[in-house]
Amino acid sequence: MNRDSAEVIALNGLTFIAENEKYLASYVNLSGIDLTLLKDNMSNSETMSHILASIFDFLLQNEKILIEFSEAYTIEPMDIDKGRRCFPGATDHS
Numbered sequence: 001m002n003r004d005s006a007e008v009i010a011l012n013g014l015t016f017i018a019e020n021e022k023y024l025a026s027y028v029n030l031s032g033i034d035l036t037l038l039k040d041n042m043s044n045s046e047t048m049s050h051i052l053a054s055i056f057d058f059l060l061q062n063e064k065i066l067i068e069f070s071e072a073y074t075i076e077p078m079d080i081d082k083g084r085r086c087f088p089g090a091t092d093h094s
Contacts, residue, residue: 006083009075010052013059014042016069023065027058053087056080 017023028034031054042048059066059080070077 001079001082001086003086006086007052009079009083010055012073013055013069016072017058030058049087053084053089056084056087060084
């Protein structure tokens with residue numbers, strides 16, 4: 001998985017989360033970021049990668065959400081883990 005593909009998956013993940021009020025509230029609560037800061041960080045290339053990493057983390061922490069997202073975007077669930085490795089703070093699970 002390359003960085004560009006991972007960014008597309010993460011951006012799709014953000015869209016998926018934002019379209020569901022329950023998931024968005026959970027993401028905001030777990031990440032500790034408010035919507036204004038989220039928007040500001042997404043427009044800053046230096047902080048955007050950390051936000052995208054947090055999207056992967058959110059998807060990976062809940063199997064139900066992970067499967068729902070994977071099915072909605074026709075993505076293999078394992079590709080979420082592969083994509084996460086392209087961003088800061090990733091750990092190698094192999």
